Every structure is written in structure tokens, then in C-alpha cells.
Amino acid sequence: MRVxxxxxxxxxxxxxxxxxxxxxxxxxxxxxxxxxxxxVTYDSSEPLVALAAAAAxxxxxxxxxxxxxxxxxxxxxxxxxxxSLDALSEGRLTLxxxxxARREDYEAAGVDYRRRGHILTQQLARIxxxxxxxxxxxxxxSAGGPDLLVxxxxxxxxxxxxRLADGYVHGGGPARxxxxxxxxxxxxxEDVGRPGSPQLWAQAYFGLSDAEAVNSYxxxxxxxxxxxxxxxxxxxxTTATQLTNxxxxxxxxxxxxxxxxxxxxxxxxxxxxASIVNR
Amino acid sequence: MKIAVVGGGPxxxxxxxxxxxSGGHHVEVFERNPPNxxxxxxxxxxxxxxxxxxxxxxxxxxxxxxxxxRWSTISIxxxxxxxxxxxxxxxxxxxKSLLSILGRWALLHGISPNYETEFQPGDEMGFDLVxxxxxxxxxWRRRFPETFQSEERVHPTRxxxxxxxxxxxxxxxxxxxxxxxxxxxxxxxYGPEESTFIVETTEEAFQASELAGATEEQSLRFGEKLFAxxxxxxxxxxxxxxxxxxxxxxxxxxxxxxxxxVVLVGDAAxxxxxxxxxxxxxxxxxxxxxxxxxxxxxHDITSALVTYEVNRQPPVARFQEAALDSARYFERVSxxxxxxxxxxxxxxxxxxxxxxxxDVERSDPGLVAEVGRSASPDRRLAxxxxxxxxxxxxxxRTRLVGPGGFALSEPIAxxxxxxxxxxxxxxxxxxxxxxxxxxxxxxxxxRPPESGLDRPLLTGGWETIAASPISYTxxxxxxxxxxxxxxxxxxxxxxxxxRGAAGNxxxxxxxAAQGNLLASFISPLTNHRDDEYGGSIGxxxxxxxxxxxxxxxxxxxxLAVRFSASDxxxxxxxxxxxxxxxxxxxxxxxxxxxxxxxxxxxxxEPPYRRGYLLPLASTIRLRAKVPVLxxxxxxxxxxxxxxxxxxxxxxxRVGTV
Numbered sequence: 001m002r003v004x005x006x007x008x009x010x011x012x013x014x015x016x017x018x019x020x021x022x023x024x025x026x027x028x029x030x031x032x033x034x035x036x037x038x039x040v041t042y043d044s045s046e047p048l049v050a051l052a053a054a055a056a057x058x059x060x061x062x063x064x065x066x067x068x069x070x071x072x073x074x075x076x077x078x079x080x081x082x083x084s085l086d087a088l089s090e091g092r093l094t095l096x097x098x099x100x101a102r103r104e105d106y107e108a109a110g111v112d113y114r115r116r117g118h119i120l121t122q123q124l125a126r127i128x129x130x131x132x133x134x135x136x137x138x139x140x141x142s143a144g145g146p147d148l149l150v151x152x153x154x155x156x157x158x159x160x161x162x163r164l165a166d167g168y169v170h171g172g173g174p175a176r177x178x179x180x181x182x183x184x185x186x187x188x189x190e191d192v193g194r195p196g197s198p199q200l201w202a203q204a205y206f207g208l209s210d211a212e213a214v215n216s217y218x219x220x221x222x223x224x225x226x227x228x229x230x231x232x233x234x235x236x237x238t239t240a241t242q243l244t245n246x247x248x249x250x251x252x253x254x255x256x257x258x259x260x261x262x263x264x265x266x267x268x269x270x271x272x273x274a275s276i277v278n279r
Numbered sequence: 280m281k282i283a284v285v286g287g288g289p290x291x292x293x294x295x296x297x298x299x300x301s302g303g304h305h306v307e308v309f310e311r312n313p314p315n316x317x318x319x320x321x322x323x324x325x326x327x328x329x330x331x332x333x334x335x336x337x338x339x340x341x342x343x344x345x346x347x348x349r350w351s352t353i354s355i356x357x358x359x360x361x362x363x364x365x366x367x368x369x370x371x372x373x374x375k376s377l378l379s380i381l382g383r384w385a386l387l388h389g390i391s392p393n394y395e396t397e398f399q400p401g402d403e404m405g406f407d408l409v410x411x412x413x414x415x416x417x418x419w420r421r422r423f424p425e426t427f428q429s430e431e432r433v434h435p436t437r438x439x440x441x442x443x444x445x446x447x448x449x450x451x452x453x454x455x456x457x458x459x460x461x462x463x464x465x466x467x468x469y470g471p472e473e474s475t476f477i478v479e480t481t482e483e484a485f486q487a488s489e490l491a492g493a494t495e496e497q498s499l500r501f502g503e504k505l506f507a508x509x510x511x512x513x514x515x516x517x518x519x520x521x522x523x524x525x526x527x528x529x530x531x532x533x534x535x536x537x538x539x540x541v542v543l544v545g546d547a548a549x550x551x552x553x554x555x556x557x558x559x560x561x562x563x564x565x566x567x568x569x570x571x572x573x574x575x576x577x578h579d580i581t582s583a584l585v586t587y588e589v590n591r592q593p594p595v596a597r598f599q600e601a602a603l604d605s606a607r608y609f610e611r612v613s614x615x616x617x618x619x620x621x622x623x624x625x626x627x628x629x630x631x632x633x634x635x636x637x638d639v640e641r642s643d644p645g646l647v648a649e650v651g652r653s654a655s656p657d658r659r660l661a662x663x664x665x666x667x668x669x670x671x672x673x674x675x676r677t678r679l680v681g682p683g684g685f686a687l688s689e690p691i692a693x694x695x696x697x698x699x700x701x702x703x704x705x706x707x708x709x710x711x712x713x714x715x716x717x718x719x720x721x722x723x724x725x726r727p728p729e730s731g732l733d734r735p736l737l738t739g740g741w742e743t744i745a746a747s748p749i750s751y752t753x754x755x756x757x758x759x760x761x762x763x764x765x766x767x768x769x770x771x772x773x774x775x776x777x778r779g780a781a782g783n784x785x786x787x788x789x790x791a792a793q794g795n796l797l798a799s800f801i802s803p804l805t806n807h808r809d810d811e812y813g814g815s816i817g818x819x820x821x822x823x824x825x826x827x828x829x830x831x832x833x834x835x836x837x838l839a840v841r842f843s844a845s846d847x848x849x850x851x852x853x854x855x856x857x858x859x860x861x862x863x864x865x866x867x868x869x870x871x872x873x874x875x876x877x878x879x880x881x882x883x884e885p886p887y888r889r890g891y892l893l894p895l896a897s898t899i900r901l902r903a904k905v906p907v908l909x910x911x912x913x914x915x916x917x918x919x920x921x922x923x924x925x926x927x928x929x930x931x932r933v934g935t936v
Binding site for chain 2: 186194
């Protein structure tokens with residue numbers, strides 16, 4: 001299993017330029033990918049802009065969105081942005097798309113929340129079309145375009161992933177929950193007769209220098225989850241033992257790449273995490 | 280903390296005992312009935328539940344333990360045979376004894392329930408928490424429908440809860456066919472001279488037996504007469520017993536924090552079909568988890584309630600899923616009566632998808648050996664999925680199809696316009712034991728599947744044909760409906776395809792599944808024709824059957840057809856129609872049916888999980904009496920052994936991922 005690290009692009013109060021040094025250091029430390037999350041109604045950097053900045057100062061590390069809320073975007077422009085970033089990074093982009101979890105993001109963007117699943121299905125096919133026909137420039141450098149991942153937990157999401165994406169990105173939780181989703185993704189792959197096997201990605205939050213900061217950030221970010229925010233905050237990985245056990249559990253259930261998302265906007269977090277992961 | 284517990288059943292009392300013992304809390308129980316007004320007979324616990332109860336409250340558990348009846352067998356009776364399955368440890372207790380032990384411990388901890396006392400809206404003032412343990416008809420749940428977002432599903436079968444004046448030797452299922460339909464009893468001992476005896480049947484058999492409006496006495500006599508052979512003179516008892524329909528209740532949320540917090544436990548939050556006997560078990564586990572959470576967060580009720588819900592929802596959801604599978608099994612169990620005794624027993628044990636071949640092998644190796652013998656043509660000791668099977672002129676060395684098993688080709692298009700994508704083969708190439716022939720119909724003219732499915736070619740595409748002028752996705756153009764000329768041509772193309780396969784393989788599979796050309800005629804979602812090829816299921820089948828008949832005439836080998844037995848979409852093909860389709864195939868010389876699902880329309884809701892197509896496959900195999908191949912999340916030899924050993928399928932397509 002490969003292990004990636006998230007960019008500090010959604011932590012309020014960060015120095016917006018921190019992610020540049022962060023990206024450089026993550027690549028040096030041997031992480032295999034840099035992840036970004038997407039949320040419109042929050043103090044967070046636009047995910048593809050953040051990845052573009054990271055692309056400029058790195059050369060090997062993979063750049064992954066997990067996930068961009070696809071239906072909020074115009075499909076042509078999203079395809080174009082992703083193709084541009086793929087070209088700029090010499091084929092290092094993996095584009096994860098999902099419907100997201102918050103109605104308020106849809107209200108802010110003026111998109112019909114009830115049609116989100118249908119929009120995303122259409123969008124995946126259209127983005128691939130744009131990447132292949134070249135009418136909307138530029139062409140991506142990856143053959144056929146960057147790899148696509150889909151997130152979500154409904155039957156429709158698994159079907160969508162198998163029909164139109166190259167893999168699945170899980171939304172977080174214990175390894176057992178990931179394993180349950182992976183079984184469904186594989187059944188979907190077999191159902192639709194898609195060749196090959198799905199890439200299986202996962203994510204979790206970490207913060208090593210200050211457990212209280214991890215807690216307060218996650219409580220703030222997940223305020224929309226109401227009384228469940230504390231529960232999510234409690235699942236943040238704050239010690240070496242927790243991280244080691246968590247990584248091992250995900251490895252055992254067949255995860256291909258686990259991306260650990262930051263909760264503290266301090267550069268030292270990269271080094272701290274690397275020393276545990278590389279141990 | 281000052282806690283009001285609404286309902287003096289097992290969940291309410293157990294919760295009160297645990298909270299009172301932890302100290303520092305004031306617990307009041309409100310029960311609208313008088314003490315000892317309970318009805319219902321025994322309650323079942325698994326070994327796992329007993330271990331948890333022992334850990335929860337040692338003293339109370341010791342009392343329970345003395346009153347428990349334990350057993351470790353399941354007996355399965357049919358008119359002509361009986362199978363005893365060993366290694367199934369369970370325990371049961373008289374519901375009255377359970378309540379009296381809980382009541383006694385409540386008193387020891389200083390709690391004296393307020394009997395014959397309703398706890399009404401407004402009464403919660405002055406309390407810090409209301410625990411709604413007031414059963415499936417919970418007034419407190421119904422007071423806040425927007426919060427709890429509950430959903431009730433009424434099951435189609437009828438059941439009546441009776442007692443038997445005799446202690447059975449273990450869990451007992453009795454199946455009694457009648458001219459009106461099949462009845463089954465679910466029975467287990469719970470005291471020295473008492474057993475629970477639940478009788479269940481389909482609505483049709485219930486009506487045909489004129490049980491609607493039967494008095495308690497009439498139902499009792501009916502049961503005694505029906506099960507006379509099994510009862511051998513023992514008497515049944517009733518206690519305000521009526522014929523009911525089971526209701527499965529699910530709730531999105533189990534608590535609210537606005538105003539005085541309210542939390543649901545047990546049947547007030549969720550129910551699980553009686554055939555896996557876990558209602559009281561789940562309720563008492565809820566009670567323990569809630570007490571635990573409140574003790575862990577003494578000053579933060581919200582966190583305690585979140586912890587309770589987060590910890591309990593996943594296991595309860597798993598039980599509910601297993602219970603639904605089990606309920607569906609009993610709705611259709613009459614299909615299974617022709618299975619050999621050991622196969623029938625193994626099928627019953629594996630009905631909820633939670634018990635597999637390996638599990639049964641551990642608990643009762645003798646049964647598994649007999650199951651293997653039943654699957655084996657010469658009745659030798661065998662592993663079910665590794666036994667051979669001959670269908671027509673084809674020998675399947677094992678029951679596995681796909682990697683490591685019977686070699687089936689990728690679909691070969693019968694004509695250029697029937698290709699899914701330009702490089703799809705139209706000629707047999709390579710070494711296969713079986714060859715699949717397809718015409719992609721409305722799904723033709725797409726790009727190769729490596730870069731995603733159902734993406735129409737931008738250039739170099741061709742006109743697609745289908746039953747009706749429908750576009751498969753928003754990016755597709757509408758297909759052209761087949762003319763009578765097209766129909767003749769396509770029949771000819773399939774015949775040519777079959778001739779081309781001759782000599783290359785012994786098995787030919789015609790693809791009528793997943794929205795391809797022949798499938799587009801079968802599904803009511805995609806066939807809107809008003810000529811002789813559209814309308815009733817018989818008319819929708821006319822063209823696929825014409826293809827099959829023409830191929831049958833020229834193909835000497837074994838003939839199979841794959842089709843989608845469910846569209847997994849609203850308005851899709853019904854189960855009865857799917858059985859009709861399989862029967863019609865068999866009547867036209869088809870020797871094997873592959874059961875698939877979905878694909879008629881691009882956006883459907885497949886219930887993906889391990890073995891999600893098995894219930895459909897089983898229904899078709901047993902009702903249409905045709906050998907069945909099925910896949911769908913079956914990846915291990917254990918999965919295949921469970922499917923074949925239980926008689927749900929003859930052949931298993933093992934996963935390619």
C-alpha cells in the first residue's frame with residue numbers, strides 16, 4: 001500500500017503559501033501522493049489551484065483530488081483545467097470526483113442538489129470525451145486522460161465508479177467500513193464487465209504536534225454534521241501508535257493508496273508523519 | 280442525571296439496572312401495563328449475547344443463567360425427512376422469567392417501576408433524558424417523525440405466535456405442505472415443559488385456508504390439526520394470539536437533543552424479523568451500549584447519545600439485513616421442497632448470507648459431507664463446487680466458471696453492427712470451452728471498455744438498433760427500432776454465429792442480458808412496441824425465442840442463455856416474469872440459464888454485496904427447474920461451495936477481480 005499526504009489547503013488561518021513548501025517537503029520525504037479536499041463554503045483553497053502550485057515545485061509525487069464536488073463545476077471547464085494540470089505536471093494528476101455531503105455547497109454554487117448524482121454520471125462521460133477529442137484544449141499528456149476516481153456510498157456511486165472511473169475513493173472511517181465498500185466496488189466492476197481491477201484509495205485525518213488543535217479543527221470543519229462532529233474529531237490520528245495500527249489495518253484489507261489529510265498547518269507535521277510512515 | 284425510562288420491557292429494565300448500579304443517577308421507569316401483563320413466550324439468546332450479558336452485570340447474569348434452557352441442535356422436519364444439525368449453541372428463557380429477574384434486580388438497585396402509568400408529552404419536564412423503550416409502536420418516536428425519520432416495511436407473510444406444552448430438544452423447524460400452500464413452524468424450548476411455536480405462511484395460503492377472521496380458538500385447532508404428525512398429541516396454547524404481518528422498522532436517527540433529549544432503544548428504534556430470533560437480544564445490547572455511553576460521558580449527554588448511536592447502528596443494520604434475507608427465504612421456501620434433505624437443511628442454515636460452507640463444516644462436518652455427496656453425480660464424498668456436472672454434451676469438471684474454471688469466451692458479436700466497440704471480435708478466436716454470442720443493440724457503437732462503458736464513438740460510429748427508439752444514455756443517439764427485415768437478419772446472424780462456433784466449443788451462450796439487443800425486447804423499461812413483439816411478457820419474448828429456436832436447430836452442443844432476471848430499477852421485470860422467461864427458454868431447448876441483473880437502463884440501483892444475485896438465481900433454478908449459472912460478488916471457493924451446496928446454483932461465475 002502506498003501512503004500519501006494531504007496539502008494544508010483547507011485549514012483556516014494557514015499561510016496560503018505554506019502548501020508550496022509542504023509539497024516540496026512531502027516529495028522529499030517519500031510520500032507517493034499529495035491530496036486535496038473540496039468545500040466551497042469554507043476557508044479553503046480551490047483544489048486544482050492548490051495542486052497546480054504543488055505541481056510547480058515537485059516532479060515525481062502524484063497529485064490527487066479526493067474529491068472535487070463535480071456537479072458544482074462546468075464539465076468543459078473542469079475537463080480543461082484537469083487536462084492543463086495533467087500536462088503541467090507531466091501526467092501526475094489523478095482526478096477524484098464525488099457529489100459531496102453538503103447541501104450548502106450546492107446552494108452557494110446555484111446547482112440543484114437533487115440532481116447531483118445524475119449530473120456527476122453525465123459529467124464523467126463528458127470529461128472523458130473532452131480529454132479524448134481535443135476540441136477543448138489542451139489534450140492531457142496521460143493517455144486517454146488522467147485516472148478518474150469516484151467517491152460515494154450509494155449503489156449508484158459504485159455503478160458510476162465501475163462504468164466511468166478507474167477506481168474508487170473511500171470517504172473515511174475504520175478499515176472494516178473501507179473493506180465493505182471495496183467488496184461492492186469489485187462486484188460493480190464484475191457486474192458491468194469492466195476490464196482490469198479498480199484502484200482503491202482511502203483517506204484519514206492526522207495531526208501530530210497538538211491533539212487539541214486536531215480536535216478543534218475537525219469540530220469546526222464538521223460543524224455541519226451536528227452532534228456527530230465530535231465523533232469524527234475523535235477519530236483523528238494523533239499518535240504514532242494510532243497511525244501505525246491504522247495503516248496496517250488498511251493495508252490488510254487491500255487498500256492501494258491511503259492519503260493522510262492534515263489538520264494542523266505547520267510544516268513540521270510533514271516530517272513527523274514521514275518519520276512514522278517510513279519507520 | 281435524572282432519567283425517565285418509558286417502557287418496562289427487557290430493554291427499559293436492563294438499562295435501568297445498569298444505570299442505577301453505576302451510581303449517582305436517578306432512574307424512574309414508567310410502564311403503562313400492570314406488572315406481569317406480558318405476553319409472548321420465550322426469548323432466544325446466542326452464546327455471544329450471553330457472554331456480553333455476563334460482562335454487563337454478573338449478578339443478574341447468574342440469575343438468568345439458572346433460568347436458561349440451552350440446546351445445540353437444529354431439527355428440520357419435512358413430511359418425508361428429518362435432519363438434525365449439531366453444533367448450534369443457543370439458549371432461551373421464558374419472557375416472564377426474564378422480566379421478573381430484571382424486575383428483582385431493579386428493586387435491589389432501588390428502582391420500583393411505576394406500573395399502569397402513561398408517560399405523556401409534558402411529563403419529561405424536570406428530567407435530563409427520556410429513554411424511549413416503548414416498543415415498535417413507540418409514542419415517543421412517533422412524536423418526532425422529522426427527527427427519527429423512521430420507515431416501516433410490512434412483510435407479506437402471515438404469522439401467529441403460539442406456545443407448545445412440551446420442551447423441544449432444540450431449535451425446530453417444521454414444514455407442512457397443504458393443498459392451500461406451505462406452512463412452517465419456528466419453534467424452540469424455553470422452559471422445562473414449554474416451547475415457543477410460531478406458525479408462518481404466505482398470504483395466499485392464509486386466505487385459501489380461510490384463516491382471515493379466525494378466532495383464537497379456531498387458529499389453535501387449525502395449528503394442532505396441521506402439525507398433528509409432528510405434535511404427536513402435544514397441545515398448542517395461545518395467549519391473545521392473532522395472525523399478524525411482521526413490520527421491519529428502521530430509524531435514521533436514534534436520538535434528539537432539542538429540548539429534553541430523547542433516545543430510542545430496542546424495538547422503539549428498530550425491529551428484525553422473528554425468524555432470526557434477535558429482537559430482545561438487540562434491545563438488551565442497545566440498553567447496555569446506552570448505559571455504557573452515559574457512564575463514559577457523565578457530563579455530556581450529546582456525546583453519549585452520539586456514541587451510542589454510532590456504536591449500535593452498524594451491528595443492528597447488519598442484523599436487519601440478515602433478518603430481511605431470512606424473511607425473504609421463508610416467503611419463498613415452498614420453492615425448495617424438492618431439494619434433498621441435507622441440501623435443504625444446508626440452504627436453511629445459510630439463508631441469511633452470514634453463515635457459509637466453512638462455518639457449517641466447523642459445526643457439523645457430517646452434514647457438509649452429506650451435502651457434498653448430494654452434489655456429486657456418483658454420490659461420493661466431495662466438495663460441492665469441485666464436483667463435476669454434465670449438461671447436454673458439456674462436461675464441467677468443476678462448478679467454477681471463469682478464471683481457474685470452465686473457460687468461457689468474451690462476448691463475440693454476431694454482426695458488425697452488434698459490436699459494443701470496434702475491436703470487439705466477430706469471429707471465434709482462441710481456445711474456449713464455451714462461446715458467448717451477443718448483439719449489443721442499443722449499447723453498440725461505443726469506445727473500448729477500458730476507458731469507461733457506454734461512451735458512444737465520436738467518429739466512425741454506426742446506427743444502433745433496439746426494441747424501441749430509446750437512447751441508452753444522454754450521450755447516445757436514439758436507436759432505430761427493429762423492422763421485420765432486421766428481425767430476420769439478426770436471427771440469421773445468430774445462426775451464422777452458432778455455425779462458426781461449431782467445432783470450437785461444446786457450450787454456446789446467447790446473450791439476452793444487461794440491455795443488449797435481445798434484452799432490450801425482454802425488459803418492460805426498454806420495449807414499448809405495439810406490434811406482436813411488445814406488450815405482455817409472452818410478446819416481449821417472441822423475438823429472443825425466435826433467435827433461440829433458430830440457433831437450437833443448428834447447434835448440436837449444449838445451449839445456454841444469459842438474461843437479466845431483475846432490472847434493479849422501478850418498473851423493471853417482475854420476479855414472476857423472470858421465472859416465466861427462464862421456463863420459456865428451457866421449453867425451447869435451453870439447457871443452462873445464466874442469471875444476471877441490471878443494465879436495461881444505464882442508471883439502476885444494484886444491491887451490490889457478496890452473492891447479491893443468489894436469491895434470484897435460486898428462485899429461477901427451483902421454480903423454472905432449469906440449471907443455473909450465477910456470479911455477483913462471489914470470489915472464493917467458500918462462496919461457491921455455499922452457493923452450489925445449498926442448491927441455489929449449479930455453476931458459479933467466480934470474480935475476475
